[in-house]
Amino acid sequence: MSRKYALATFSSADQPKTAGIVIDDNIISLDLVLGGEPFGPIEPGMSVFQLVQRWDAALPALDTFCERACGRETLTWRRAKDVTLHAPVEEARQIFCTGANYRTHVVHLTMDTGVGPEGLTRDELRKWAEDMMDERLANGEPYAFTKPVSAIAGPNDPLLLPSNTTKPDWELELAVIIGKKGLNISRAEAMDFVAGYSIVNDISARDLIARTDYKQLGTDWLRAKGQPGFLPFGPYLVPAQFVPNPYDLKINLSVSGKMMQDETTGDMMFNIARQIEHISRYAWLLPGDIICTGSPAGNGTHYNRFLRDGDLMVGSIEGLGTQTIRCVAAGY
Numbered sequence: 001m002s003r004k005y006a007l008a009t010f011s012s013a014d015q016p017k018t019a020g021i022v023i024d025d026n027i028i029s030l031d032l033v034l035g036g037e038p039f040g041p042i043e044p045g046m047s048v049f050q051l052v053q054r055w056d057a058a059l060p061a062l063d064t065f066c067e068r069a070c071g072r073e074t075l076t077w078r079r080a081k082d083v084t085l086h087a088p089v090e091e092a093r094q095i096f097c098t099g100a101n102y103r104t105h106v107v108h109l110t111m112d113t114g115v116g117p118e119g120l121t122r123d124e125l126r127k128w129a130e131d132m133m134d135e136r137l138a139n140g141e142p143y144a145f146t147k148p149v150s151a152i153a154g155p156n157d158p159l160l161l162p163s164n165t166t167k168p169d170w171e172l173e174l175a176v177i178i179g180k181k182g183l184n185i186s187r188a189e190a191m192d193f194v195a196g197y198s199i200v201n202d203i204s205a206r207d208l209i210a211r212t213d214y215k216q217l218g219t220d221w222l223r224a225k226g227q228p229g230f231l232p233f234g235p236y237l238v239p240a241q242f243v244p245n246p247y248d249l250k251i252n253l254s255v256s257g258k259m260m261q262d263e264t265t266g267d268m269m270f271n272i273a274r275q276i277e278h279i280s281r282y283a284w285l286l287p288g289d290i291i292c293t294g295s296p297a298g299n300g301t302h303y304n305r306f307l308r309d310g311d312l313m314v315g316s317i318e319g320l321g322t323q324t325i326r327c328v329a330a331g332y
Helices: 030-034 048-053 055-070 103-113 122-139 221-225 272-282
Strands: 006-012 015-023 026-029 084-086 095-099 143-146 159-161 172-178 194-201 250-255 258-264 290-292 312-317 321-329
Touching: 006 048, 015 030, 015 055, 026 030, 030 055, 048 055, 095 272, 103 122, 143 272, 172 250, 172 272, 172 312, 194 290, 194 312, 194 321, 272 290
Parallel strands: 095 290, 159 321
Antiparallel strands: 006 015, 006 084, 015 026, 095 143, 172 194, 172 290, 250 258, 250 312, 312 321
16 A cells, blocks of 8 residues: 555645645645646646546556655645645535434434433433434435535635524534445445545534424425535545545544544444445435535534534544634624
């Protein structure tokens, strides 16, 4: 295996937005290393999105390319913290979210909201929720919905809190980036379609999820999860070869210095292969698409504490980097 690297989209005062290579928290423009000449399928001016469109061919070239870049003393690398990092795949065409996919998270939500059969004690409600999750995993299927691409924001962009919600919440999640087109993908082949992994925060307006004007409509994901900036994404796309076990990653998120989510991806119910199988049964998966795989326990609903003007969210997933996001009242 080649030396570990990641891909990013970045800019600076003297560098327009460009694709970059990240090694040991240092970053360099793909174009600077290319020097105006193509390297196999890697061409000058390519974005990360364009690289993912030809992922099977680009990946072995990237492996060799990055090894050579490390050995060239004439190249000037920058510290990643000294540039502006954007969403790594800004041109993503589709975002799929797998909801209620962490067992403890769902049990906590059930307990916190009291949603369940009437007349149960708290211990009975917990047992009911746990049994429901076990039955769903054994005989059910993932629950997936879409999120507009206009919700994408950079990993360190301010989060504008709109005035139409009083309960903006966080949901740090492992993101899967798709590397090739597919429909009706089998579970056995599903992981071959994964280009890499990243971090997303599925910001959710809790008070806007349920429709109260016509309850038969159920949930309203557009207003609850689709607002501008409601998907901080990045900082990096880490190729799948450098994440040997995506179910053994620490997930941490703090809000204004207090740790809120401190879990691992091991509590994920429907694994990535099952999610890809399920989503591709009903929709084409395209290179660069994002699958948000669900959030572990520790959301604002559990603490009855939601995002406020001035809050600082710091979220990280082991091996994938960190997001640092200041919350700002949007004024609209």
